[in-house]
Every structure is written in C-alpha cells, then in structure tokens.
Amino acid sequence: MIRYALLAVAVFLAQPVSAAPQPLSDADTAYEAGHFEDARRLWQVRADAGDPRAAFKLGLLYDLGQGVSRDPDKAYHWYLQAAEADDPAAEFNVGVMNDSGIGVPHHPAAAARWYARSAAHGNMRAAYNLGQLYATGEGVPRNPTAAMSWFEAATRGGIQAAAQQMAELAHAASKRHPDPDEPFSAPLPVLPPDNATVGGGKSQSLALAWNAPPEPMPVRYFVQVLDLDDNSPPTTVGVYVDQTATSIVLPSAVGHFAWRVYAVSRAGGDYAASVWSHFTLQ
Amino acid sequence: MVRSTLFVLAGLALANTAHGQTPAASKPPGPAAPSSLSVYFALGSTTVRPQDIAVLDHASRLYRDGHPIVMIVSGSSDSTGDASANLRLSQERADAVVRDLVARGIPVDRFQVLAKGETDLAVPTPPRTPEPRNRNVQITWR
Numbered sequence: 001m002i003r004y005a006l007l008a009v010a011v012f013l014a015q016p017v018s019a020a021p022q023p024l025s026d027a028d029t030a031y032e033a034g035h036f037e038d039a040r041r042l043w044q045v046r047a048d049a050g051d052p053r054a055a056f057k058l059g060l061l062y063d064l065g066q067g068v069s070r071d072p073d074k075a076y077h078w079y080l081q082a083a084e085a086d087d088p089a090a091e092f093n094v095g096v097m098n099d100s101g102i103g104v105p106h107h108p109a110a111a112a113r114w115y116a117r118s119a120a121h122g123n124m125r126a127a128y129n130l131g132q133l134y135a136t137g138e139g140v141p142r143n144p145t146a147a148m149s150w151f152e153a154a155t156r157g158g159i160q161a162a163a164q165q166m167a168e169l170a171h172a173a174s175k176r177h178p179d180p181d182e183p184f185s186a187p188l189p190v191l192p193p194d195n196a197t198v199g200g201g202k203s204q205s206l207a208l209a210w211n212a213p214p215e216p217m218p219v220r221y222f223v224q225v226l227d228l229d230d231n232s233p234p235t236t237v238g239v240y241v242d243q244t245a246t247s248i249v250l251p252s253a254v255g256h257f258a259w260r261v262y263a264v265s266r267a268g269g270d271y272a273a274s275v276w277s278h279f280t281l282q
Numbered sequence: 283m284v285r286s287t288l289f290v291l292a293g294l295a296l297a298n299t300a301h302g303q304t305p306a307a308s309k310p311p312g313p314a315a316p317s318s319l320s321v322y323f324a325l326g327s328t329t330v331r332p333q334d335i336a337v338l339d340h341a342s343r344l345y346r347d348g349h350p351i352v353m354i355v356s357g358s359s360d361s362t363g364d365a366s367a368n369l370r371l372s373q374e375r376a377d378a379v380v381r382d383l384v385a386r387g388i389p390v391d392r393f394q395v396l397a398k399g400e401t402d403l404a405v406p407t408p409p410r411t412p413e414p415r416n417r418n419v420q421i422t423w424r
Contacts, residue, residue, distance in 0.1 A: 060348055089347035096346050125387040129343055160385035161342075164335070 027057065036067025047078060052085035059090065063103075072103030083114065086203070091118035092126045099129065108139025113191050116209035116245035119150070124157030127243070131165060134212075134244075141213040144169050149242045182216035184272035187261045191245070197280045204253045206281065209245035210261045210274060217270075219263040223248060228256040228278075240264075254282050318422040321379055325362070325412060328374040330382055338379065341421050342386035351423055353388065355379050356396040360416035361409050369399030379419045 027042035040061050046054035059078035062071045076097050082090030095114030098107045112133050118126035131150035134143045148169045154162035191209035192198045198206065208223060220240050225248060227235040235251045250257065258278050264271040319341050321334045330338065345353065357376030359368035376395045384390050405415045 056348065063346065063349065064351060093346040093348075096343065100344050102344075123347070125342075125347065128387065132339055132343070159387045161338075161382065164385075 040067045052082040052087045056082035056087050056090045076103035088118050088121040088123040092123045112139040117207040120207040120245040120247040124154045124159050128154040128159045128162050140211050143212055143214045146212045146244050179216045184215055184270050185213040186272040187212050187263050187274045189274050189277035192279045194277045199281045204250045207247050212244045218266045222262040222264050225259040227251045256280050321419045323417040328378050338382050345388050352394050353392055354394045354422045356420045358398045358418050359400050360413040361400045361407055362412050372399045373397035375419050
C-alpha cells in the first residue's frame, strides 16, 4: 500500500516534460493489486505523453469505473487515442463502441472501418464482427462473399463460431448462380480517408480498408500503392488479398501516397478498379 | 423443491441433446446496448436454437477487448420434471451458452455460470407446469 502511495505522490509531483515516465509495469502491478487510482495516475502521465498502451488502459478504467466514475465518453476518448496509434485492442474497442452506441452515437460505418483496421492488425474478433456487418449490410454493403472471407480469416484465427457462419453462408450461396453478364462494381476506399494525414513517422506499415459491394462472381482484391514523392518511376506496392482490409508495408515512413483497389475475378479477366485515394504519411 | 443454487466458474461440462421448437422470440442484433439478453430452449433441450445465434452474436459484439468484466450466464428450467434434474438441465443450458460465447472469442475466465434450476422462475408457475419463458439462459454483465 505504502509503495503505491509513494509512486502516486512521485507522479503527482513530476512535471510531464522533464520527468522520466514510470515503467508501465508499475501501473500494471498497481492495477492488479486493486489500486486503481494509483494505476490511473501512472497511466495518465504516460497517456498524456502519447503512450498508446497507457491510453488503452486508461480507457479501460473509465469504461469499467475503476478508480474513477464510470464514463463511457472518456473511455472512448482514450481508446480512440490508443487506436489512432494502431493498438489493435483499442481499435477493436472503438469499433465495438461505435457498433453498440456506447460512449459515442451508433455509427455502423465507423464501426466497420475500425473493425477493418483492427482486423488488418490481427484482431480476429474484429474480423468476426466485420463479417457480421457484411452479412447483414450494417455500415457496409451487404456482401455475403466478403462476409465469408472475413469469417474464414476469423476461423483461421481461432474464432470457432465463424465456421458456423461460413457454413450458413455457403448454404445460402449454393442457391445463387453467378451472372457472367453482370458488370463488376468498384470497391470504395474508406481507410485512411482520402487526403488524410496519418502515422507518426514511426512506422512504414499502414492499414488500408475499402467497402466492397457484392460482385457477380467471386473476387480477390488487388491493392496498388504509389509513392508520389518518387518520380523515377514511382515506386509501386501491390498485393492480392482475400479480405476487404490489409496492413501494407510502404516504401518509406513519410511522404505522399496514392492508392486504389481492384476487385478481380478469381476466374480471371474481369475486374473493376476504385478511384485513387490519397494520404500523407508523416 | 430444490432451493440450492449452483455457482460454477468457467468449468464446462458441455452437452448437447436433441433440439426442438419453443415459441419464445429472440432479439435480433441491433445498436442498443441492453442490460441483459436471453436465450430460450425447447423442453428438455440444452441446444441453442439457430434463431438465438443472433443473441449470442449480439452479446459478443458488446464485449470490449481487455475488458475484465464478468459476464454472468444464468440457466433456468421450467417446473416440469424432477427438481434435481432441472438443476442439472439449467447447468447444461448455461454451459452451452458459455461454450458458444467462448467460440466467439470471449476469454473463458470472464464468465460466471449460475444454474438456478426451477428456482427463481421468470414466470411464476405451479409445480409441473411447462412454460417456455422459464426455459432460458440470461446473460448479464457487471
């Protein structure tokens, strides 16, 4: 008890600019011991200094009302700060709160974007939830094939219920027949938003996501990224993916980029390309 | 009547039996965050019905990551049959729901399973009364 009290006093007296942040493990230890107020002070200092993991933990405290009054708005604020720094759990929680209208108005399209981002960073519950949104058309176009691809990823990631969802969708799909005369529809880039400035100069990795309308036959997606600051000729990154989001490694950690995504028939030949979307990485 | 209530923490003895139909309606997934959700069962059954899968998906979609909150899964039966068998039946119903929530990625140690048998009926009835609304599992949070 005394140890945590001393830690709390030390943090209270410290100036954020000059103080060496306390190790996060001290806050974790305080939390595990049930000293929520001490944990909050320690996480607050680090979150204010931009530590995404501390921001996530602070969000949890406000979400649960541990050491503070329960405050979904503040929980969302701190989850969002961590999510914008690519913390997959925080990205997922921001998605859940947009999905359920907790701490923020119900916004299924935003939920879908955050689920896509979290899934691109490896969170399989996000993949499962995004599959549900595509299956029902909440916040994204209703697209059983896209739903299936997300459930497939979730199944591989250990979410057993996703296999049941796949079986149901496969049963429904068996009753439909591809129409070779129907034109392909272009995907819509949604993440990052067009002309957004993203990143903190710390990573060359970025999550990209697009809304996928239903297509007349099964497709894969081809993502093309151009480095607009490299003119001789522009560096191109291209990858094929099955789902509607991916995390891509860029040629540099700063600069101006353009990207687009193609829906490409798995049978070959037919495709539709999105418009170009632009972002600045800094 | 058995008045005892059985608490079990995440120790799952999972069982499935033949399933049937009950008239109880399920809530579809939606934006609102409810304080509880209910899943209903056919007479003598411990199998979650296909129409209640959406309820479990709804519950899992409310559960934030890293959220060390306890999800309480409380099983009940109606008053038909033997009281001790009903206690066991309610336990198996709760286990079935926990199993399906774990299959949606919720950590198993986040559950508290409560078997109420034919005690604390949602709809009070005399003994040996079949009542679909009492054959349920309720999911709550704290």
